[in-house]
Amino acid sequence: MNVTTKSQGMTEIKNGSIISPHGFHAGGLHCGIRKTKLDLAWLYTEKEAVAAAVYTTNSFKAAPLNVTKESIESNQTLSALICNSGVANACTGKQGEVDALEMRHLTAAKLGLAEKDVAVASTGLIGTLLPMDKIRSGIDEIDFNKPSAASFESAILTTDTVRKGVAVTLEIDGKTVTIGGAAKGSGMINPNMATMLSFITTDAHIEKGALTNALKSITNQSYNMITVDGDTSTNDMVCVMANGLAGNDQLDENHPEWHQFYEALFFVSQSLAKSIARDGEGATKLIEVQVEGAHTEEEAQQIAKSIIGSNLVKTAIHGSDANWGRIITAIGYSGIEIDPNAVDVALGDIDVVKQGVPVDFDEIEAKRYLEQDEIVIYASVGKGTASSKGWGCDLSYDYVQINASYRT
Amino acid sequence: MNVTTKSQGMTEIKNGSIISPHGFHAGGLHCGIRKTKLDLAWLYTEKEAVAAAVYTTNSFKAAPLNVTKESIESNQTLSALICNSGVANACTGKQGEVDALEMRHLTAAKLGLAEKDVAVASTGLIGTLLPMDKIRSGIDEIDFNKPSAASFESAILTTDTVRKGVAVTLEIDGKTVTIGGAAKGSGMINPNMATMLSFITTDAHIEKGALTNALKSITNQSYNMITVDGDTSTNDMVCVMANGLAGNDQLDENHPEWHQFYEALFFVSQSLAKSIARDGEGATKLIEVQVEGAHTEEEAQQIAKSIIGSNLVKTAIHGSDANWGRIITAIGYSGIEIDPNAVDVALGDIDVVKQGVPVDFDEIEAKRYLEQDEIVIYASVGKGTASSKGWGCDLSYDYVQINASYRT
Numbered sequence: 001m002n003v004t005t006k007s008q009g010m011t012e013i014k015n016g017s018i019i020s021p022h023g024f025h026a027g028g029l030h031c032g033i034r035k036t037k038l039d040l041a042w043l044y045t046e047k048e049a050v051a052a053a054v055y056t057t058n059s060f061k062a063a064p065l066n067v068t069k070e071s072i073e074s075n076q077t078l079s080a081l082i083c084n085s086g087v088a089n090a091c092t093g094k095q096g097e098v099d100a101l102e103m104r105h106l107t108a109a110k111l112g113l114a115e116k117d118v119a120v121a122s123t124g125l126i127g128t129l130l131p132m133d134k135i136r137s138g139i140d141e142i143d144f145n146k147p148s149a150a151s152f153e154s155a156i157l158t159t160d161t162v163r164k165g166v167a168v169t170l171e172i173d174g175k176t177v178t179i180g181g182a183a184k185g186s187g188m189i190n191p192n193m194a195t196m197l198s199f200i201t202t203d204a205h206i207e208k209g210a211l212t213n214a215l216k217s218i219t220n221q222s223y224n225m226i227t228v229d230g231d232t233s234t235n236d237m238v239c240v241m242a243n244g245l246a247g248n249d250q251l252d253e254n255h256p257e258w259h260q261f262y263e264a265l266f267f268v269s270q271s272l273a274k275s276i277a278r279d280g281e282g283a284t285k286l287i288e289v290q291v292e293g294a295h296t297e298e299e300a301q302q303i304a305k306s307i308i309g310s311n312l313v314k315t316a317i318h319g320s321d322a323n324w325g326r327i328i329t330a331i332g333y334s335g336i337e338i339d340p341n342a343v344d345v346a347l348g349d350i351d352v353v354k355q356g357v358p359v360d361f362d363e364i365e366a367k368r369y370l371e372q373d374e375i376v377i378y379a380s381v382g383k384g385t386a387s388s389k390g391w392g393c394d395l396s397y398d399y400v401q402i403n404a405s406y407r408t
Numbered sequence: 409m410n411v412t413t414k415s416q417g418m419t420e421i422k423n424g425s426i427i428s429p430h431g432f433h434a435g436g437l438h439c440g441i442r443k444t445k446l447d448l449a450w451l452y453t454e455k456e457a458v459a460a461a462v463y464t465t466n467s468f469k470a471a472p473l474n475v476t477k478e479s480i481e482s483n484q485t486l487s488a489l490i491c492n493s494g495v496a497n498a499c500t501g502k503q504g505e506v507d508a509l510e511m512r513h514l515t516a517a518k519l520g521l522a523e524k525d526v527a528v529a530s531t532g533l534i535g536t537l538l539p540m541d542k543i544r545s546g547i548d549e550i551d552f553n554k555p556s557a558a559s560f561e562s563a564i565l566t567t568d569t570v571r572k573g574v575a576v577t578l579e580i581d582g583k584t585v586t587i588g589g590a591a592k593g594s595g596m597i598n599p600n601m602a603t604m605l606s607f608i609t610t611d612a613h614i615e616k617g618a619l620t621n622a623l624k625s626i627t628n629q630s631y632n633m634i635t636v637d638g639d640t641s642t643n644d645m646v647c648v649m650a651n652g653l654a655g656n657d658q659l660d661e662n663h664p665e666w667h668q669f670y671e672a673l674f675f676v677s678q679s680l681a682k683s684i685a686r687d688g689e690g691a692t693k694l695i696e697v698q699v700e701g702a703h704t705e706e707e708a709q710q711i712a713k714s715i716i717g718s719n720l721v722k723t724a725i726h727g728s729d730a731n732w733g734r735i736i737t738a739i740g741y742s743g744i745e746i747d748p749n750a751v752d753v754a755l756g757d758i759d760v761v762k763q764g765v766p767v768d769f770d771e772i773e774a775k776r777y778l779e780q781d782e783i784v785i786y787a788s789v790g791k792g793t794a795s796s797k798g799w800g801c802d803l804s805y806d807y808v809q810i811n812a813s814y815r816t
Binding site for chain 2: 057058059060061088090091092093125126127128234311315316318319321324325326328329331332333337338340341353356357358395396397399400401404
């Protein structure tokens, strides 16, 4: 196993994935919803897993989300997941609910599980009914004995250009615990969930409530801190499953190594979130915004989201233009009351604003910095002690091209 | 005078402008801030005018706004306005304040007015000091005897592609009252004021408080309902001046023809706001969003802003793609609680969603409709009685091009 050493005893697994934790199996196939790309992904765990999920805040929740919610809420466990791409099964009325329930039923039947043990997810076009004949034969074709993380990662993608997987290991009670994940994103990405699916697996033994609370808290600092285009989709879901096969003592907030587990789960989530931002539709650069000096974390988050969500900031970064005025402007309209004369802004190590007024900086050096593919925008907004990070991408011609003709 | 008949006895003046009302004079010249375009605009009234203004909500308010605010607040009258384009005098610290005050001082001195009789506005690049030598000689060169509405309208523009002027007349107490206006917009346009300047003149005789209240209320239904890119600038201002030369009895909310005056002022404001949306950076189409069935006007406005602000809706309209799923999505994340099953959506006369689910529609007819340069998106969101309208534009390749290299 190729490994990279990480802080706090956590180790990232090279080419790690959603099936790195013990007892998880996953794969994907082409059932015909999309022309040639894989479009049906499956995941199951040998041993029933404790489960938790966070769903989109959009009023138009897609049918599969309600089905998954029902499955998890029955006893907060899951054994399998079925997910299609190409059609979102959103705004599909009664038939959409029937179809999502049938996807769950067929998957449960094939695995000999109860229906409440199966989660369902969909991503793709809104307002189109699922081609259930293709889904039915697709589920029928699944060979649960031939797992492939790469196929799973591919089958959940839409306009994404790269697969997104990650895994880490750490020691808990002297046992090796593994956490893995896979995600898709790309467009319609905005704080408070987006067209984003993220599935996390772990063989840790963990108490249900602790897992739920950890996922909620981590989601606010990872998935909810990325934006591609400010649109929050109907289909977003982050789902975590923990099957306990690592054999550690049950984790909860009082476990002496809880913090290490939390940090590892946080790392996996943040890593997937950043992958989504980096692969935003038409993106050529990952932008990280760091906000410091706010009164509360919520205020720091709101300012970070305001900067990372600004079309004008995003186009300036696309053009490698050190247009700090747009950053200042986005801070100013964030809705958080700040003292303009207490604001510092830097692009990487290059100070551009100090105490609310511009400082002389080397334009050529700034341009050279902004031409890189990872940009950090730093903003200190006052004397508070709270901070936050957010991630997004530049706004390019390709974003317009991709989205001017997505449907037709 | 060429006229077009309007409802309620109001008549739009063909080629009407900010100097259509009696006693107002305006012009513009090139003082050298911009390479060749006009960049210094002036306006004055023979008789002191009652004045009111609304300013940006951005925390970083540009220096000229504070100077104008001070002028108007002294006794709520104005006699002149000076405005430059090219440099916004925002984020310019103490020197910015000194420069804005000097612009006011020089204009007042040249006209023999008190400083408190003069308003100051600037628009353009943030964070750059005004080239005061050019401004000084520019103000010195102004010939107040050679008015030109076209020059005034041109000199306040930045990335705008067309001048924006309008005027209407109506009868009050048997006297002809005229209302005129000029505006600039283009980028950084978002509800709650944007890089938008709008100046309105009228020869109506009107009470100060009534003018202030009317402007605030009308701003919420016009300038605050347009969005180009979601960014709210540091320099926005709407300013109205009423010099009373029409000779009508003093207008206030109790005057029998108050409603007609209010509607005319509303028409002028809405007309300018729509001109700004239509001329959004890179825009090829004006999009009007009509929301009905909300519980309150504020909720209707929030839903309209959510639709008109969606990059995904804007790119779909750019590509003439009837992607109603994105409209539904934007309604769903507007923050207003709605029943998804009560939502209807239409593009012009073409129904695309009824009671939350898609209806069959003729794709070719829809594409033909969306290829026009004025698009109406209609959304009925429930059984409430409140409605709202908002305006915006499509998101094009040109928007990205304009904004990737605005500064450098």
